[in-house]
Amino acid sequence: MAHLDVSNVTKRYGDTVAVNDVSFSAKPGRILGLLGPNGAGKTSTIRMITYIAVPDAGTVRYDGRTVGPWSQQRMGYLPEESGLYKRLRVKEQLVYLGTLKGLSEAKAAERADYWLDRFGATDWADLKTEELSKGMQQKVQFIATLLHDPSLLIFDEPFSGLDPINAELLRDIILELRREDRTILFASHRMEQVEQLCDDICLMANGEVVLDGALRDVKQRFGKNTLILEFDGPDTFIDELAGTGRVRVNTRSAHRAELTLADGADARSVLDLALDRTDELYRYERVEPPLNEIFVDTVGEAEARRMQHESVTGTA
Amino acid sequence: MNMSLRKIWLIVRSEYWRRVRSKAFILATLLVPFGFVLVAAAPAALGYLAEQNSSKTVAVVDQTGGQLADSLAAVSDDQLTFRPVSHPTDSVRAAVRAGTYDGYLLLPDSLLTGKGHATYYGMQGGGLTDQIQIEGRVSEVVRQQRLRAANATKGVLSILQSDVSVQNRTIQEVGTGADHTFAYTAIGYVMAFVIYFAVFVYGQYVMQGVIEEKSSRVVEIIVSSVRPFELLMGKVLGIGAMGLTQMVVWAAVVMGVLAGAAPLLALFLDPASLGVPADASSTAVAEAAGLSIPPVPYALLGWFILFFVGGFLLYASLFAAVGSAVEQQQDAQNLLLPVMTPLILPILFLAFVLESPDATTSVVLSLVPFFSPILMMLRAAITSVPVWQMLTALGLLAITFVTMIGLAGRIYRVGILSYGKTPSLREIARWATYR
Known part of the structure; x- marks a missing residue:
């Protein structure tokens, strides 16, 4: 299992600097919380890690190599707002997404069965995705993220919209993945979730990293x-x-x-x-201060309020 | 297999199957050609049905002495029955109102002397066919009565009674270039329009597919597994394969249905009304009714497929780029202008190229990559285009396609992940410069 290293990465869109000289790293067997309000550069950073976008400057390395199509095969990404093909049947959809990650069709089908069973969703296999409830669709997406047994996992607000029972199930699985020594990146603006799950945090605001380190160290730093x-x-x-x-x-x-x-x-x-x-x-x-206060202290009252507001209203 | 090619292949396969097995596709593929044949055959079939339904009974009020009414009764058939009546006109009129007769015919005394008019009174106007039938029979009967009154000899009567029929035949085999020009002009027209509609319709499919993928947000998952360009290529090729499948099925069904149905339909058609002899073969009847298709040279079909594929690929990549910039179909309207303009322009040039297919202007227009799928096809059908021109047009088309899909890919890559306000064309152009 391998490290993810983001070094001095900058990304511009036109005149806007979305990510400015960002560096951090994520280690196997630990969960890194990527924190920050809307527009902080979280999604842009994640897109460079997932090789959806390419940095203008700096490098993103996984296992010592610059990320590329090869790393996409070893990585599972659950975007914040994501969907599925509405008219494909659940299992067919999973097998398709699995083969795009490099699995053989047989292997993808086998793993889809395993995970559907694990989520108690075997009955859905032949349903069209549009017939599923929002929560069920989210489970299917979660399965799609794990299907190819990735060693690097990136979850962007995975709990939004999940009911408590499914959120619990998801949390257990994330912790299980951590025990299996995978490298996990967890992006959120929900401080209490980050505080519960993460070992390390990386706090972003306005496209820059403002605070970074092991959660315990960061807290101690604030006394x-x-x-x-x-x-x-x-x-x-x-x-x-x-x-x-x-x-x-x-x-x-x-x-x-x-x-x-x-x-x-x-x-x-x-x-x-x-x-x-x-x-x-x-x-x-x-x-020691709760993470929320650390955040307020670091980025200032106005920015923090904006983020709290987002987390309450659910806009993200 | 190369990883990138394998992924494109997986996408092509998924995009293709997903659509081809959908109910909408199967229905459209099977029903459209039948609809086409139906439209082609409808006028003849309807005319036949109308005739079947119009069985009429006409009362004849004969004021000339009764001979005419009896003669008319003698020429009655299934569709038109004449029944002599001797009641006063008023009661006949009442009987027509009551529905006993469809109408009545008043033959005044003066008819035999050539001064009066026979008058038909009906509840409805009656169709043209009925009018012609009644008129024909009345005048025949009146003529015979007059001839008898004038003591015409038997010989004269038999000469007048013999039918004169005119047989229409088109000159085939050698010569008569005019006939060929017409057929190939029609073929050229059809091919040009089929390419135009196919590029337009299947291009829209691609755009819709891109928009669906974007608005359902599945696209971000896909591009975390494959390059956006691979997704674009896979989608365009998959939908192109679907379009080709549909067109091949359509062509096969139309030809099959025509081959099988034309002789069948011909059985229902009245040879006389088409101007072919009563004992003509069913093929000849079908031909006269316009139900047959002229033979198309295989080479022309080959060029057709090449130009369809080229035109589709070129325009589909542009439709995809536009689709990537919007979240709903209706937002695409303004952005489609630069895509639709070069697609519609050749339709405006059609008439000119048709008129003078070998003029320099026509040659040049048919070489322009955005126009060649339509205009070169038209020229290829109606005149003998040198092979080098065909190949040059295809080559230019290929180069333009590669350039355009590169550009479209750069736009697509940024577009599929941009949500919010619909961008302007200027903004979209700037996307192509992003790293």
Whole structure:
């Protein structure tokens, strides 16, 4: 199993620089989370990795060789918005896509059977794809991604539109692929998914990599600057703290708040104030920041809000 | 096999089978030629049916003494029955209204002296055939009555009664170049238009296929497995093979149906109405009815296939490029202008080339790659075009195709992954320069 290395890659479309001098690498047996809002350059980067597009500068190497038709055969790609041939039957479709990846027809049919069975979808084999529900189609697409036993897997927002049960199934399979030492790239703007699944992260904004490394290291780099409070009684002390600029409020509800300490602010003074103002304080904890806050910290409030908005409204 | 060729082959096969086995394709392929034959045979068949249905009974009110009415009754047949009546006109009129008769014929006293007119009163106007039939029989009967009244001899009567028929025959075998020119002009016309429609229709298929692939978003999965150019080539060749299959089936069915159906149809046709003798062979009847096809030289069919394939490949790649730029068929209209213009132009030149196929202008026009599939085919059919001209036209067509599909491929590659606003032609031209 092999490394994927993206080195100093730049891609322009007309006058627009979609990707600017981007470098990162993905390792076998690990999941790399590619993060960033719309227009950050994620899709453009992925298209260069999948050899759908060619960089204007820099190189993309897999297993030490520049990517090309040869690497497409070893790679499975599930695009963010993707579809299937509506009028082809499920199995026929899978076999066709499998043979385009270099499988023999017999092998493709055999593997299609295996995966259809695995997804409890054997009954669909002879259905036309347009007769399937959206969720069923997504499973078929997922099978198409895995059919040729690729060593490099690229999932672009694989969970969007999946119900919880299928999302769980998909997550299990992604983790299984990771145990099998495959190299996995997972692009998303859903921070909690990335935090749950990924070993490494690469954060992109405006066509550039702004943060990169093992998830744990990245979090440690930001230190324990986050406070979680759970309490009863009045919560006006939070406004007071935010008003003086000592903290920034990440999330807040009637009995719980997650705050980020401003640089140089004294964590103890927050505890003192909370003890003084609330009726009861159940929890006071200093933790590493959630990924979301790291993102806000790195790319700035405006950009982060835009992305959160996207993840809520589902536009991507 | 080379990996790239293997992939193109896989795509060709899939694109071909997917379409060829669809119900729509099978129906169109089988029904269109029957529709064609039906349209060709409809006028004759309908005329025959109309005759069958028009069995009429006509009351005859004879004011000349009854001889005419009896003579008319004697010449009645299945389609037209004359029944002498002696009632007053009013009651006959009522009987016609009641539907007892289809109409009545009033033969006034003055008819025999040549002054009066026979008058037919019907509920409907009656068809032309009926009118001719009635008129013919009345005048025959009246004429005989007058001849008898004038004491004409038996000899005179028999001379007048003998039928005179005129047989129409076209001069065949040697000579009469005019006849050949007409046949080959027709063949040339048909071939030019078939190429025009085939390129247009199958080109649209390619465009639609590209748009479907793009709007269903399956294209991104495909181009992560094959090069966009391989997909483009596979699609164009697969749909081209489908078109060729359809045309071959059509040609075979049309020829088969005509070969089998023409003699059959001829049995139903009235030889007399076509001007051939009553005892003419069914082939001759079919020929006279325009149901036969003139023989086409094999060489011409060979050129036809070459120019169809060349023209299709050239235009299909352009249709594909346009399809890649849009997400819905209707957005393509404006962008199709540069593709449709060179396809329609030769149709405007058809009349000129037909008039003077050997004029320098005609030669030059028929060598232009975008026009040659239509104009060179027309010339090849109607005049003897030197082989070097045919080969030059094909060569130029091939060079243009290679250039255009290269360009189309560059546009296609960018287009299939561009969503959102429909681009302008200028933007599309810029795509070709992307790396």
